[in-house]
Amino acid sequence: MTATSVEPKRGGARVGVQRFGSFLSNMVLPNIAAFIAWGLITAIFIPDGWWNLIAGTQGAEQPLAALVGPMITYLLPLLIANTGGRLVYGVRGGVVGTIAAMGVIVGSSIPMFLGAMIMGPLAAWVMKQVDRIWDGKIKAGFEMLVNNFSAGILGMLLAILGFFGIAPAVTFLSGLLEQGVDFLVSVGLLPLVSLFIEPGKVLFLNNAINQGVLTPLGTVQAQEDGQSILFLLEANPGPGLGILLAFAIFGIGLFRSSAPGAILIQFIGGIHEIYFPYVLSKPILILAAIAGGMTGVFTNVVFGSGLRAPASPGSIIAVLIQTPLGSMVGVILSVVLSAAVSFVVAAVILRASRKRDLEREGAGDLAAAVARTEAAKGKSSSVLSGLGAQAERAEDDAEVAGITSTAVATKVQNIVFACDAGMGSSAMGATVLRNKIKKAGIEGVTVVNKAIDTLDDSADLVITQRELTPRAEQRAPHAQHVSVDNFMNSPRYDEVVTLVAEQNK
Template sequence: MTTTSPPQAGAQKGGGARVRVQRFGTFLSGMVMPNIPAFIAWGLITSFFIATGWLPNGILGGFGNADLIGWQGAATALAQADDGTTFPQYVGLVSPMITYLLPLLIANTGGRMVYGARGGVVGTIATMGVIVGASIPMFIGAMIMGPLGAWLIKQIDKIWAGKIRPGFEMLVDNFSAGILGFLLALAGFFGIAPVVEFLSKALEAGVNWLISIGLLPLASILVEPGKVLFLNNAINHGVFTPLGVQQVAEQGKSILFLIEANPGPGLGILLAFSIFGIGLAKASAPGAIIIQFFGGIHEIYFPYVLSKPITILAAIAGGATGVAVNVLFNSGLRAPASPGSIFAVLLQTAPDSYIGVILSVICAAAVSFLVTAVILRASRKRDLLNENAGDLSAAIAQTEANKGKESSVLGNLRAEGVPAGDAEAVAEETSLLTDTRPIRNIVFACDAGMGSSAMGASVLRNKIKKAGIEGVTVVNKAIANLDDDVDLVITQRELTPRAQERTPSAEHVSVDNFMNSPRYDEVVDKLREQNAQA
């Protein structure tokens, strides 16, 4: 096993409330983000087939002659038919997916993060109790019961680890998990479901109260700085997504999906830096706009804010403006827009909300642009006299420190400002691949198994294809889902120790930048040698 970059001292140490919230947010996003495709599918089904959708369909949307939506409405209607006749009432896809599929996916993912497939099974069984025991979608319940069930079965397995007589392992494993799942399902039904339902309704009531008195835009005072400090996952996936999906089930759309995902504030800031910025900040901002606005990777504009911290006021003003416009037009999305690309936002927009949503993006961008422009113009003379003004290196480093790991997207910004000699020095910090065994399976791993690792896997896959090398698979996974059956694992430097714990027999490569690391050429060269020797 070879690690091309040793873990930095203290890299895994956390400190302070911000780091703890970041870890909590990472754990929540790790449960939700892998299942975003399911949320998108549900949102599309809702947009098309419910009674107020683009293509209303009673069979798929779950409504019929009695105008009662969902399986509960159908059951009520059939029970009330005293003449023995039944009329068309359909379960549809909308209600079962939000009631069962989405919470169970979250629970299974959370359980797997804690204790693999076994934890996922027990966590899913436990979550079924809170689902049936509540009258609202149990997303928060799934986030609690999935990891809790997995943690409990993990502790139980430790009790008799190595003490079971040969031949009885499967019997003990199956019945211990089954009995614990049975008990947790009952506990969820009678105890946890009412508590979670109460908390969910209280949070929803608080959001509705803020909307009713026009104070919801003030949420941007917390959300926008939280985004720059990478605390947004705890807010977005822990509160906004569960409450937003619940609002969609009740109202057909939710404004909560747009509080954090609106690309307008970041667009305005980057536009201002493109026109009024100086140095690397001005040169790189146009390219950052494409990544932020169309790609939905909002973290690309964080270094610009950190390079001139007062511009956080522009982000807050823009975010609050966008929320205010959506409140004014009563607009919202059908499902989470993840990533926060304008394409994802428009795709999930409710049919009656396009004007409000588009205006919210435009107005948010305009306000953040104006505020940033004023700030940059006011300090332009002073910045021109400062030789370090416009240099994003320190701001990128601070952004990655806030995030707690290297960023492939931000690495591109850094690369634009690093001289060739420095880049070569960075490359020499790590050793080459030395393991002589064949490489057939390569995995890029990151926290969520999406985003940066997917981009890195795509880059290396293209390099291997151009080199004419066959028989090598390149995939991306979350670190929590790694199995010790792969040949090579590529991670960002700070994550390598965690990957080594999951795959101790694999060869490991650490990179600073998933998008353009020199390590990829070394991997391709080794694969060429491997093919030549075959």
């Protein structure tokens, strides 16, 4: 764990793609509860829903089914537009973005999720530029008048633009995408999308892929067909389960010991990020993820199965809740078979490299890992002897010098865990470290979790997963940055606790 310089690092193309994908997903993720509510209302109250099935009145119209149309047509796109506008220009941007989004919603015959994702941020950005024109030039007493009328007039103009310009273009684009998906399904090629989705996931683009692309497209398809296979392309927990099972049985050292706990968090909790470090530790394991993903998609294509609404998080519980009764067999088989295939492929890879891994100096051996860490720290540590965490990469251990209170000028009082969405994995890591700090009897230190895009320099220390650290350094250049492979139980946490305890003394 090393202190970084105050100059932000260039992240390259990968970081740029992550940032764009994160922005898309951050428009949808805060509103995912609304998607789930819509999915539950649809599943329960439509004519062939659960209510009529239990009551034995299949096909009967239920009054509450009237909520389904307005929610998907107006509520969900407007929530997305408002969130996108807020990301760009705060509350003012959210209001103007919502006004502008009404133009694309009314101007189209399909739910305008993509249109809302365009108009919300675009309108907020235009409002921000307009405000700069007369910033500091308005006479005292006229600020509210100018601000309200400028936002209202600009919102009206952008709503008109959306109605006549953006809505037809997005409708045409949505039609092309839908035809593309239908074509892939008809010719049996849809499983090939796993060649792109699975590698993208382990590079922490999972939220961007799912919430930024598949959820909007799948929601439109679900309104027309009652379900969508797109909701399962990324959210299927089977591939990750198979890989973790392979590590639990055929892995070595700390990877093997931590895999059972990771299975519970990934499969039941739905936090898929937990298995990404396992794949990244041996990149050839991406073949196991791809094989499992393709198997799951193929199974759903054969059975014609899908979900009524997004399963978020990607927990088996959330998946089953959103599964129509007619798709239950196909969905369950897709999870089981994808897990089985990814397990077999991962097991073969792990067995083939097991001897080489064991012979490699210290790899997978807890005692050796502890010895290397203590050597890097320059002193022995009682807490390291009890580590039950994932092995850190050997090349990073060469950089680990152990932060001490003399190495950090700023006292650490505000610790932030940051992940792509600021919800699942970072919340888990924050809870783990918060409990460690509490057990150490340390007071006056806050530990919170945030999305990377909301980071600022108010944080004293930022903890991120390794692949996301370059983005975090750009957002909070003056903070200390700590990279970990696994938010669940990293040895870096004990060093942070030691640092904070020494500073408090």
